[in-house]
Amino acid sequence: xxxxxxxxxxxxxxxxxxxxxxxxxxxxxxxxxxxxxxxxxxxxxxxxxxxxxxxxxxxxxxxxxxxxxxxxxxxxxxxxxxxxxxxxxxxxxxxxxxxxxxxxxxxxxxxxxxxxxxxxxxxxxxxxxxxxxxxxxxxxxxxxxxxxxxxxxxxxxxxxxxxxxxxxxxxxxxxxxxxxxxxxxxxxxxxxxxxxxxxxxxxxxxxxxxxxxxxxxxxxxxxxxxxxxxxxxxxxxxxxxxx
Numbered sequence: 468x469x470x471x472x473x474x475x476x477x478x479x480x481x482x483x484x485x486x487x488x489x490x491x492x493x494x495x496x497x498x499x500x501x502x503x504x505x506x507x508x509x510x511x512x513x514x515x516x517x518x519x520x521x522x523x524x525x526x527x528x529x530x531x532x533x534x535x536x537x538x539x540x541x542x543x544x545x546x547x548x549x550x551x552x553x554x555x556x557x558x559x560x561x562x563x564x565x566x567x568x569x570x571x572x573x574x575x576x577x578x579x580x581x582x583x584x585x586x587x588x589x590x591x592x593x594x595x596x597x598x599x600x601x602x603x604x605x606x607x608x609x610x611x612x613x614x615x616x617x618x619x620x621x622x623x624x625x626x627x628x629x630x631x632x633x634x635x636x637x638x639x640x641x642x643x644x645x646x647x648x649x650x651x652x653x654x655x656x657x658x659x660x661x662x663x664x665x666x667x668x669x670x671x672x673x674x675x676x677x678x679x680x681x682x683x684x685x686x687x688x689x690x691x692x693x694x695x696x697x698x699x700x701x702x703x704x705x706x707x708x709x710x
């Protein structure tokens with residue numbers, strides 16, 4: 468099970484992939500306005516200690532960071548320096564964050580960032596061709612030690628051109644959209660990204676089919692609990708070969 472840290476909650480929609488945001492969907496059910504960005508009670512979670520002075524937050528694997536917001540959202544500018552300080556202090560953890568705001572990255576990093584904190588893994592979201600062409604130049608030039616691409620929700624075929632070879636990328640992750648208003652995910656789009664990753668020798672993972680999935684000319688409605696397993700069964704996975 469993923470263990471996360473959400474230092475702030477809420478976000479404002481930025482692009483096409485945000486149209487059916489799961490945070491908005493969950494907050495709406497609770498009568499909460501997801502567009503309001505606010506610091507959470509868990510803000511200092513990474514540095515909390517028990518009576519023996521040991522850190523309480525010790526997730527296995529990644530510490531999934533800011534998954535109910537965006538770490539680089541404008542409203543969090545005043546809080547981010549302290550968050551970075553906690554991330555630096557917890558050098559024993561690997562923090563993983565996903566952002567649509569890679570264009571803001573350079574203005575949001577701490578003074579001692581240099582080539583990037585070794586324990587920070589950042590994924591840039593590119594849901595369609597427009598956003599790939601818009602965000603990839605920023606991502607390519609960003610000083611980040613561990614880079615990932617997330618094509619989720621995948622809304623159309625994406626031609627990465629030569630982006631995948633211009634900067635080291637750990638993995639490209641693709642997936643369809645979940646929820647009652649999910650948009651179509653075509654398996655041909657997934658296979659095309661897989662092909663591009665193989666050609667560039669970049670690892671690829673097909674995370675989930677989404678609720679509305681097209682394969683071999685047929686459209687399927689996939690229940691939420693089967694979306695990940697069906698993606699795994701498709702065989703659309705690739706592990707990059709070591710140099």
